[in-house]
Amino acid sequence: MPDMLGTGLSSLRALQRAMDTTSHNIANASTEGYTRQRVDFATRQPEMYGGNWIGTGVNVTTVKRVYDEFLATQVRSSGGNLARLDAFATQAERLDNLLGDTGNGLGASLQSFTDAINEVSTTPSSISARQVLISQANALVDRLKGYDDRLDQMSGEVDARLSVEAADINNLARSIAKLNGDITVATQQTGQPPNDLLDQRDQLIDQLSGKVGVTVVKEGVASLNVFIGTGQPLVLGNVASSITTTKDPLDPTRVQMALQTQGGTIDVSRSIAGGTLGGLLDWRREMLDPARNELGRITLAVASQVNAQHREGMDLSGALGGDFFNVGGVGIGYAGANTGTATVSATRTDIGAITADDYVLTRTATGYTLRHEAGGQPVPFTGTGTVADPFVFDGLSVTITAGAAVGDQFTIHPTGEVIEGFSVAITDPGRIAAAAPIRGSAASANTGSGKITAGEVLDSGNASLLNTVNIVFTSATTYSVDGGPDIAYAAGGNIDVNGWRVQISGQPAVGDTFTVRNNAGAVGDNRNAFALADAMRAGVLENGTVSVTAAVERMTGNLGLQTRAAQMSRDAESAVHDSDLASLDAVSGVNLDEEAANLLRYQQAYAAAAQIIAVSGQMFDTLINAVRR
């Protein structure tokens, strides 16, 4: 039988739930990740009375989240992207701050070094100018080493971050798996959604997405499965896999992330596409490693340019100039999983062809394959790897000893270790070879108009380079070198002897003698210093088209471009994420004015429902009083 008291009571109860929920909404208006909740009312089962269906009041059917799964997924994905781009851009800015200073970066150090060479070229006998050159060379070495150390540290920071984040990711995964279990139980037991638990789980997944980028797939009624990378399962129902950091098999100095599953560990470092970690790994691969290799390549170019020219000169003591700079060799890495015993050695044969790339050499059943470490494209090469017939590619010559097992991998870093071994080989200012080692001169008794050039060095290694050589004209059209056979004279033609080259021009007379001799004692000779200064401006990289100073500018410019692009992507993604967040907020966020109105509404309804109880009481009194009379 329907009764007003019951109806009133149902209303009071329902409105109380509604006001509870409103209070909960107000209380959590500022809670991160909170989704506003709403009470769904429904009429109770009507009853048949006196031939009519009489309503019996109201029931709360459910308290549910006002939630749009599509919008929430968008927020999660743009959040993961933003975290990735933000990490990338932040790191890129650090690199840009380090190397992109247009006023006093590496370019300024190179300029000072070149200026110092010029000073030696104008005052070759000045010990102080020579001392300045050595100081500037050391400053250049320090600057490059400083950069290299800093870049090495940055790379190490990424490794350290991977280890720390792995633990964090595991915690998140475990919490999500536990919530999956709790939510399933709660839903099954009551048939009602455990709203706050759902919010908590969403928030944890968002955090996870901000770290590694995830894909979420719903399973059953209430479980969410979480995948990372290219679909590696991190959370399946209430079971979480765990992430560990292991050594990179190709480069044991580095760490990589692996997912431990029942089937074994899977490397996910290369497939992590989103989140902070994705950004850091992308940054290391796309900016840090190339920048480091490029620095190495520039260093190599400076050192080889200067050394090659310096070897062709003569120092104050009359000795041939040796190397000016020492540089590190080609870096070779052995994969951790190698089972063979082969060793690899590599030398640089053509500085102009050296690239800033790293290579991986792999032993196959039939021979060897070679590929770029980044990207994995195959690299064409010639040779078989023996000492007699080495692998030759990109300016490198590589030999490998016997004993490689099939599947063994070797990494080759042409420029990676250049800076490590970079130093100034000269400490004594007198050892700077500013002079040329030979000079040509005409005998004072010559009566012809023949003139001889001062001479240039073609092969500084020639053992007879410094020997005195007389060129005597046996007739007006022939000459003899040190009493040798007659050679036809061509004015201005090259005369190459003992690793040097001179030209004689004009019309020498019979008996005229020209002598090429050791240039020792010519302390004011600047020919080699002059050539050194020119070498710093000559093209050496990219097959002789780019000078070292231009290469520095280009590297700085490229880093700037990449940083700018990263910042723009981040800003764009930030706008996308903001708009996604606003859309989700529009649906799920708490509006306090709305809650105030709801509170007012429910309060009034509650007062009305209370009146039902009062009226029902008065009706009862009226009836009793009528009967009592």
Add this chain to the structure above:
Amino acid sequence: MRISTAGMHRTSISAILDNQARLSRTQNQVATGRKFTNASEDPIGATRVAGLQRKLADNAQYERNSNIIQSRLGYEEQTLADITSVLQSARDSALQGGNAALGQDERKMIANQVRQNLAALIEMANRQDANGEYLFAGTSTATQPFAQGATGVVYQGDPTTRQIRISSTQSLADVHTGVDAFMGITERNGLFRTTVAAANAGNASIGVGTVTDAAAWIADNYTLQFTSATDWQVVDDATPVPAVVASGSGFVPGQSISFRGVSMTVTGAPVAGDSFGISPAQNTDVFAMLDELARTLEGDPAVAGSEAAFQNELGASIANLDAGLERVVRVRAEVGTRLQAIDNAADFRESEEVDLQALISDLRDVDYAAAISQLNQQFTSLQAAQAAYSKFAQLSLFDYL
């Protein structure tokens, strides 16, 4: 559209933060005067500025190079001027010494003067620059270039001249070597020398001679023989059998004798059997010139055994000194050309520097008018955002409950 309270706050705050970031960037530009400090802020501009700055730095270095070479060339020019006057004074002495009225003592006094000139010349040729480098030693700048040897002054430097870069496209030779400046000068008229045979009985002397047709000259040793006081013949000594290449008769003193493109004047009266040698010119140097002049004036019989030979030698000395003066003048002219090239390069550098600075300024420097008006605009919009936020944050329905 429904707006959530937290969302509204977030949007407002982020608008304020954005405004602040923009304002801070503009403020930084105004404070530093530069549009960018890092390459990422304007990668293209930064790369270009770096290239332009490299050019400026290179130019600064070229200027230092130019200053050094300029001072050395200036010093060379000064020294060459001094040497010119020494040679000139020696030439005057030679002319003076030729005066037939002078006795041997007076000639010796003049010779002393020439000796002093020679000492001054050696001192000048051994001058050092401000860095203590010998100016004329080529690149053996620590070696004194000229020293008295057994057979005269010898050059101890080397024949190399250093090049100095004074612009990206131009390099310039530094000071001349001692060889270039003072040595390897072809004596007399540049083609041949004449001598008076010591055994001549007559008092005839022979002049330095002139070249009328250099192409017809064959460089051999010749003898001009007088078979009588009026008949002469020129014999080429070089051929296996000496051959007469020219002859004449009816000679009168002061007449010039020509053969194979050269001609020379014989003064005084030759007698039969007198002969004069004519041979290809040799190389000499300014020091040997003075030494020879001095020895001639001193009456050194090895140089001039007779008055006729003395007159011949004196004439030769004057011709030599003329050749020496010509050499020094030519070297001075070259120095002048080099100094001119330095000035031209400096002019070009200066105008290039103005261009480069203007380009750099265009690329990198802030346009203050634009930047400050932007600053004001951003300031206003930040203020507006803050004011709007503070007003709107006060609005709440709860205030009316």
